[in-house]
Amino acid sequence: MRPSEGSTGTSQSLARGLAILSTFHSDRPLIGVSELSRGLELSRSTVHRYVATLAKLGYLQQDPDSKRYRLGPKVLDLGFSALNSMDLLEVSAPHLRRLSDETQRTVNVAILDGTDVVYIERCRAARPGQQQIDLNLHVGARLPAYCTAMGKAILAFLSEERLEEVIERIDFVPRGPNTLTDPKAFREELVKIRASGIAINDEELAYGLRSIAAPIYSQSGDVLAALNLAIHRTIVSMEELVERFAPAVIQTASDISLSMGHRLAPA
Amino acid sequence: MRPSEGSTGTSQSLARGLAILSTFHSDRPLIGVSELSRGLELSRSTVHRYVATLAKLGYLQQDPDSKRYRLGPKVLDLGFSALNSMDLLEVSAPHLRRLSDETQRTVNVAILDGTDVVYIERCRAARPGQQQIDLNLHVGARLPAYCTAMGKAILAFLSEERLEEVIERIDFVPRGPNTLTDPKAFREELVKIRASGIAINDEELAYGLRSIAAPIYSQSGDVLAALNLAIHRTIVSMEELVERFAPAVIQTASDISLSMGHRLAPA
DNA sequence: TATCCTTGTTCCACCAATCGGAACGCTGTC
DNA sequence: GACAGCGTTCCGATTGGTGGAACAAGGATA
Known part of the structure; x- marks a missing residue:
């Protein structure tokens, strides 16, 4: 060669x-x-x-x-060494469980890897709802960041510099009825998320799938991960989803950030 | 060679x-x-x-x-590709969940790798008991086969030939109050397990830890894995554990074997 | 500030670890 | 029985790997 x-x-x-x-x-x-x-x-x-x-x-x-x-x-050893290396896991586990118990919903934590989000933890609803939304979403699963609430929640709080890098590499393909495929519109969406502190996904990934997510910060003030709660459209309207669950999701994400050593006011 | x-x-x-x-x-x-x-x-x-x-x-x-x-x-990708390659996972998931709901206990599935058992699936009790026994036992965790119920359940149904290979490589070290450290006694224990169809672990791995396990068979009739249910000593006596939970554990393991294509009468 | 560590990193000439064609034994298929 | 495909083994040619030396950066010590 x-x-x-x-x-x-x-x-x-x-x-x-x-x-x-x-x-x-x-x-x-x-x-x-x-x-x-x-x-x-x-x-x-x-x-x-x-x-x-x-x-x-x-x-x-x-x-x-x-x-x-x-x-x-x-190879399992490798994967789980990786998982357990993240103290985020240990820290967030009890918070996740509490949120799941309170809301009776499945909640997840994911990190960003390239242009994907990778699920690193999930806590399933103790009593599963009638509509199970399972796109094969085990721990370790990957989804494109641009059409998930967790992905957007993380991207919204990246530095302008890093965001630029990521967005350039995103392939904006329609995945659900409301997928954002225009980079400009996507950027505007991120601005809104940054202002409100919560990211929503209204059937952008798949038909029927709704989700809200909030960012989790590291000690240094960078976004580390995101926490989400997903529900099928037949169960709640988007307004209801935000109204009923957003405060708890934001609070839990904030609790986790705090446990990670984050002290208010992201830099 | x-x-x-x-x-x-x-x-x-x-x-x-x-x-x-x-x-x-x-x-x-x-x-x-x-x-x-x-x-x-x-x-x-x-x-x-x-x-x-x-x-x-x-x-x-x-x-x-x-x-x-x-x-x-x-590296997470690797680990989870491995996990998902096992159709045992998909097959056993609903059975595990049912058993966990019925018994209100955490139940696990593990396979044998060398002289270790590797957890490949777990279903936690919906309502966690007061005594949580967690030796850091996530999916992917390894424990020596000789001092766990699941390990013994698998070993008991291996071919004499393969068993020989494994036993030779086992390092019989005391781990709990009742660890079997004599290979001869260990073999006798396996014979009993083969006869009864259930393996018990009465503080052989760690103080206070009791567990029962049953084997899961593949289509070809080989042992593939084991299913267990673990409880702390303060909650049930050994007799009670067997009496109350053994039938359900055996039944569930058998259901899973059946779903895997196994048709009665192990060779 | 000046010194001496140690760290991650780059470069390069030497040589051994790697490469792939060829061949073997095996298992199915036609 | 011939054939085609497989996984595996062997071996000489050479290419990818090796490690010493050198560099820049950072921390510690004085």
């Missing part, structure tokens, strides 16, 4: 190995060496070496029948 | 990169290049190349202040 690639100072083998790992997905749990080699445009022997390494370390497991590979339990 | 043949046919770089990743732990969330290089006995430049690669791909993030690194949200 050309030495003039943009990859100086990085390890090819490591990148390839990780590329192999991340090829495995919920919908493609079992993959063989040949299939991988075609996908990554590498020889079967090379792929086999990587796969053998991953298997030896427990990150992959070979299915005895089909000889193909699946993710091993070892 | 030759035994003790070190690293033929495996990728050194990949192994090292993953070693770096797994150095990050809940209790050591931030690590610098120099610290890593000392721990792995590699030069700082080499470690830096790996770290740069991991950071570029989103598996690590650099803290702007301390210049040290932490796990990035990208």
